[in-house]
Amino acid sequence: MEALSVRSVSSPLSLLGTPKPKRFGVRFQQQDSRNRALARKILRNWKQEGSVDRNTCMDCVALIRTSIRKNLPNVAKEIFLEMKSEGFLLDDSSLSALMLCYAYNGLFLEAQAIWDEILNSSFLPNIQIISELIDAYSRMGEFDEVIRILHQMNLRDSTLLPEIYAVALSCFGKRGQLERMEDTLREMISKGFVVDSVTGNAFLIYYSIFGSLTEMETAYGRLKRCRILIEKEGIRAMSFAYIKRKKFYRLGEFLRDVGLGRRNAGNLLWNLLLLSYAANFKMKSLQREFLRMVESGFNPDLTTFNIRALAFSKMSLFWDLHLSIEHMKHEKVVPDLVTYGCIVDAYLDKRLGMNLDFALSKLNVHTSPQVSTDPFVFEVLGKGDFHSSSESFLEFQRRKNWTYKELITTYLKKKYRSNQIFWNY
Structure with a gap:
């Protein structure tokens, strides 16, 4: 230089x-x-x-x-x-x-x-500098300056324009500036630039976060018309928008429209569909769709089993809960803290704590606890009492090598003490 x-x-x-x-x-x-x-x-x-x-x-x-x-x-x-x-x-x-x-x-x-x-000189900034400058302006809410940069780069007819437009769209989207994002996209298309899959999916994600359901569905429709495949991040974002507003029927319709047979999304679509039924405890539909999932050639994962286990636990369906645990063992799916919590909560809620050892006999209680369930499950079904209490123990206690057995013993002592206090009053 x-x-x-x-x-x-x-x-x-x-x-x-x-x-x-x-x-x-x-x-x-x-x-x-x-x-x-x-x-x-x-x-x-x-x-x-x-x-x-x-x-x-x-x-x-x-x-x-x-x-x-x-x-x-x-x-x-x-x-x-x-x-x-x-x-x-x-x-x-x-x-x-x-x-x-x-x-x-x-x-x-x-x-x-x-x-x-810099623009008046012969020097042309690289995309990294322009991206950082746009990001700095958008963080401070100076969106007019971002548009000014776009117009100036248009006048210079820069080969970086497609990348600059993508950066500007991202900055507007992250700050919830949906109208500016729309205007920028229209301007980008009018100049003959193609909207790629990354930009299209990002566009959809921002509408799912900041827009209404109608606006989000309109953006999804445009994505389909452009024959852009919705990626896993877009599926999750739209699904969270439906879950947040408790629109579980519309969630199911969306998942079917995307296509439950898609292999590149793994079990995500099926798990979300099962969750839409578990949210309203439609147990027959939940079981039917689970069987359809298996018949379609998808292998249930930990999240799949825990969605069912949480529903069975809350409905006190002990037989179904035990069958689900047996199925997990057959599929060699390792249970996590959520699975153990489903059993503990189900038995204690019905005052069957004496049978807890028998209920847990098929599980290895001497391993270290972990949580591997997809977090979107907790957005719908929440965390059980054992799960929440155990996370508190794991976070605040100085001990590092907890086992499920020790967590359950500590939790039972806590429940016993709380019951004693209750009856003393």
Whole structure:
């Protein structure tokens, strides 16, 4: 890269040298002196720590980026000026780093000045710098500046435009700016750029998080018309939107529309369908769809079994619960804390604690506890009392090598003490 011209360095930074009102002059001078002193100290330490190469700008970029993390934009400016005055070869990457330092610290006028200066030069920023600048603006809610960057890059007819549009869409989506996201997408399509699978699925995910169900379903319809396959992340996002609003029938319709026979999604679609029935304890439908899943050639996983186990436990269907455990053993699926909790809660709720040893005899209670069930199950069916209590023990107790046996023993003592307190009152 060519070294910066005097104009490209001095022009944007000259904005920082505008005269201050006299009554604030002393305070600003003191602050500038402190910043300059700190910059010189940082440079001195850097020189002492390693070799100094005045023909590279990488050290300057690294020092400025350190100032970004420490929220010291004015110190970054002083580092830049000090290194320039000492004869270091500084190019546009150093100036870009300073621009990002300003943007991430909310100094938008200074960042804009450097950005405009870069665009007026022959230097074209790479996609990483543009992405970081757009991200900095969107974090601060400066969405008009993101649109301004898009328009400026359009005027330059950059080959990076498709990537820049994708970054802008992502930033608008993450901040819930759905209308701006729509406008940007329309502009992108009008210029002949193709919406790929990543962008299309991201678009759908943002609507599932920030939009209404109708808007989300409209976005899904557009995805289908463009023959873009909805990926697992998109399926999960839409399903959570239905679950959050307790629209389990519509969830089932969506899953069937996606296609329960899809192999690239694993058991995700079937597990979500089973969950839609378990949510309302439609046990016959739950059993029917489980049999259909097995007949279709899908092997039930831990999440599949725990969805059924939770439903059986809450409905006190002991026989079905034991058959499900036997099936797990036959399929060589290792139970987790959720599975043990289903058995413990079912028996204790019906005051059958004396039979708990028999109920757990088919499971290995001497292994270390773990939770491997997909979290979306808890969004619908919640966590059982044993599961919640055990997680508290595991998190706050100093012991590291718990077993299921020890957790169950501790939980039974806790329940016994709470019952004693209840009857004493």
